[in-house]
Amino acid sequence: VQLQASGGGLVQPGGSLRLSCAASGFTLGYYAINWFRQAPGEEHKRVSCKSGPDSTTYYADSVKSRFTISIDNAKNAVYLQMNSLKPEDTAVYYCAADGIGTCGGGSAGRMDYWGKGTQVTVSS
Numbered sequence: 467v468q469l470q471a472s473g474g475g476l477v478q479p480g481g482s483l484r485l486s487c488a489a490s491g492f493t494l495g496y497y498a499i500n501w502f503r504q505a506p507g508e509e510h511k512r513v514s515c516k517s518g519p520d521s522t523t524y525y526a527d528s529v530k531s532r533f534t535i536s537i538d539n540a541k542n543a544v545y546l547q548m549n550s551l552k553p554e555d556t557a558v559y560y561c562a563a564d565g566i567g568t569c570g571g572g573s574a575g576r577m578d579y580w581g582k583g584t585q586v587t588v589s590s
Contacts, residue, residue, distance in 0.1 A: 467491035469581030471561045476587045477551055485546040487561030487581055494518055494537060498564040499544040500572055501535065503557035504583070510560070514546060515569035524569040528554075551588045558583035 473485040487499070495518035502510040514535040515524040523535060534547040544561060562577035 467579055469561050469563060469579055471559065471581040471584045474559060474584030474586045476589065478590050479552060479588055481551050481588070482547070482549045483551065483586060485548065485559055485561075485584060485586075486543055487545070488541070488543045489563070490542070492563070492579070494542050494544060494563065495539045496565075496567065497578070498567050498569050498572060499535075499537060500562045500564060500569075500577065501544075501546050502560045502562060502574060503555075503586075504560070505557040508557075510574040512572060512574070513559070515564075515572055516544065517567060517569050519567045522569050524572070548586070551586075553588045556586060556588050558585050560584075 468490045471487045498517040500515045501513045504510045516535045532550045537544045560583045561581045563579040565578045
């Protein structure tokens with residue numbers, strides 16, 4: 467079982483990045499897939515979630531209208547499109563799978579599987 471996140475990098479404020487998270491060993495469609503981020507000295511914060519079973523989504527207030535989460539069941543992958551990036555979006559981003567299957571009440575402690583993080587740096 468593995469989650470592999472990719473797509474991070476250095477981008478100027480106002481720019482865009484698309485993070486990818488590929489799953490192997492299990493089917494994403496049965497899980498709620500979450501993106502968390504962790505800035506230096508801070509705890510993991512949930513950024514977004516999409517439930518495979520019921521298709522509900524969640525976005526943190528700080529990223530609403532800027533980030534979009536999507537699942538490609540054929541590729542067994544989840545994506546996070548990040549637009550209008552701000553310096554405060556700088557963090558290591560992680561994808562994680564929640565076997566409860568719903569986005570409601572999701573927290574870092576509830577995740578079953580984690581991918582390795584990918585660094586996103588927003589700076590001029």
